[in-house]
Amino acid sequence: MNLRSRWFAGPGFVCIAALATMLSAYSGASSEEGNSPVQPVAFRHTIHVDTLKMNCLYCHFSANKSFDPGLPAVGTCMGCHTVVATGKPEIQKLASYWNKKQPVPWIRIHKLPEYVHFPHMRHVNAGVTCQTCHGQIQNMKQVYQASSLNMGWCINCHIGQSNPPFRARYDCSSCHY
Amino acid sequence: MSIEQEGSSVTGTPPNGVKRREFLKVLGVGTAATTMLGCASEKVEKLIPYLVSPDQTVPGVSTYYATTCRECSVACGLIAETRDGRTIKLEGNPDHPVNRGALCARGQAALQGLYNPDRYRGPMVRRNGKLQSATWDEALQVFAQKLGETRSRGATGAVFINQHESGSFPGFLDTWLAGLGMPAHLSYDADADHAAIAAHRQSYGVAWPRFDFRAARLVVSIGADFLDSWGAMVPQQLDFADARADHESFNRLMAQSRSMPAG
Numbered sequence: 001m002n003l004r005s006r007w008f009a010g011p012g013f014v015c016i017a018a019l020a021t022m023l024s025a026y027s028g029a030s031s032e033e034g035n036s037p038v039q040p041v042a043f044r045h046t047i048h049v050d051t052l053k054m055n056c057l058y059c060h061f062s063a064n065k066s067f068d069p070g071l072p073a074v075g076t077c078m079g080c081h082t083v084v085a086t087g088k089p090e091i092q093k094l095a096s097y098w099n100k101k102q103p104v105p106w107i108r109i110h111k112l113p114e115y116v117h118f119p120h121m122r123h124v125n126a127g128v129t130c131q132t133c134h135g136q137i138q139n140m141k142q143v144y145q146a147s148s149l150n151m152g153w154c155i156n157c158h159i160g161q162s163n164p165p166f167r168a169r170y171d172c173s174s175c176h177y
Numbered sequence: 178m179s180i181e182q183e184g185s186s187v188t189g190t191p192p193n194g195v196k197r198r199e200f201l202k203v204l205g206v207g208t209a210a211t212t213m214l215g216c217a218s219e220k221v222e223k224l225i226p227y228l229v230s231p232d233q234t235v236p237g238v239s240t241y242y243a244t245t246c247r248e249c250s251v252a253c254g255l256i257a258e259t260r261d262g263r264t265i266k267l268e269g270n271p272d273h274p275v276n277r278g279a280l281c282a283r284g285q286a287a288l289q290g291l292y293n294p295d296r297y298r299g300p301m302v303r304r305n306g307k308l309q310s311a312t313w314d315e316a317l318q319v320f321a322q323k324l325g326e327t328r329s330r331g332a333t334g335a336v337f338i339n340q341h342e343s344g345s346f347p348g349f350l351d352t353w354l355a356g357l358g359m360p361a362h363l364s365y366d367a368d369a370d371h372a373a374i375a376a377h378r379q380s381y382g383v384a385w386p387r388f389d390f391r392a393a394r395l396v397v398s399i400g401a402d403f404l405d406s407w408g409a410m411v412p413q414q415l416d417f418a419d420a421r422a423d424h425e426s427f428n429r430l431m432a433q434s435r436s437m438p439a440g
Contacts, residue, residue: 010200014207037221061235068237073230101228108222 036144037107041097042090049138056130064124067117071106074098109145110134116175128166132157236261243270246284250341250366251275251409253284264291269411276411328357337362370407385409390416395428
């Protein structure tokens with residue numbers, strides 16, 4: 001080892017370690033369990049789901065027919081909120097997005113790494129409730145990530161260790177393809 | 178590698194490398210920084226909904242539209258696969274009589290034109306000899322002004338040039354042009370084989386007859402690459418394949434200046 005390589009070895013190793021850690025975090029391999037960001041509009045699942053008993057599929061309209069659960073268009077919100085609770089400050093925030101013709105920039109909470117496929121429709125159509133993965137969303141004043149969404153957590157359900165028990169294939173290509 | 182040689186040649190002894198204490202300092206700071214960065218929350222990702230959702234649109238589920246390829250004048254039938262309002266794949270339309278589900282490489286690549294980063298993304302107006310981007314309002318104003326000037330001059334010396342159009346649009350266009358007192362529009366095709374078109378007109382009375390390769394027992398081609406770029410190549414390829422399958426005695430005679438798929 002000559003002078004130059006000796007000088008670079010230490011910091012070089014640290015840089016590589018830092019890069020690896022950042023890449024790992026960026027790829028979503030680490031869990032964000034408990035993550036509860038403040039959303040641009042304080043949408044209350046409590047009021048809509050628990051009090052008003054609205055079906056999840058009213059807003060998340062493609063959860064039973066697509067990989068993507070569907071995010072309600074601002075027009076869907078305004079379908080009711082043109083007349084309902086128009087005086088509330090959060091509704092006024094929503095209305096201002098609508099009037100500016102801008103979509104609400106919601107902050108993503110549940111994120112699987114890019115190398116994992118999660119087809120919502122297959123889970124919903126098999127009878128897995130939204131709460132099984134998303135927690136007691138109807139009681140959340142501010143939505144947080146209730147489950148780890150780690151591979152072990154997925155597998156646990158796929159091998160029938162959940163309550164009620166489900167069974168599904170758990171070979172690699174079920175989720176990684 | 179010779180540590181002693183280099184060390185001694187630069188600084189003499191003792192070799193002036195990284196001191197143990199410095200190394201530990203760098204390592205300590207580096208580890209702390211790594212831990213901080215690693216545990217910091219992930220990049221904030223936004224979920225942007227539609228303002229008003231288009232009918233029949235399901236995120237993650239494709240919608241298919243039957244349309245027509247515009248890459249050449251053959252105008253093959255296409256099925257365009259779209260997702261969230263964006264076209265993501267083109268395939269031949271199996272029910273279309275021209276191409277019977279097949280699509281050439283150029284048709285497949287039409288998507289590249291749709292998303293080409295250098296494409297015109299809005300109207301351009303030529304000012305002082307240079308093309309400059311303009312708003313639609315400005316462009317339509319210039320367009321209306323020029324049309325008005327043309328009309329007031331008696332519509333002389335003005336033609337409407339467009340690329341090849343199919344369906345009812347050419348008829349609509351010509352009716353509109355006639356209303357302005359202008360002649361019928363001209364179609365521009367950079368790839369048009371004018372010599373062949375002139376020859377076809379003299380021989381058969383049409384610009385491009387349909388060649389029924391399926392009925393052929395012998396094909397003589399001189400410089401006409403009918404399987405690659407000469408004429409309606411996709412239907413010709415299909416017919417040629419059918420002819421070869423149907424007739425054991427099918428023959429072809431080619432004369433060409435370069436190698437081509439037709440052999």
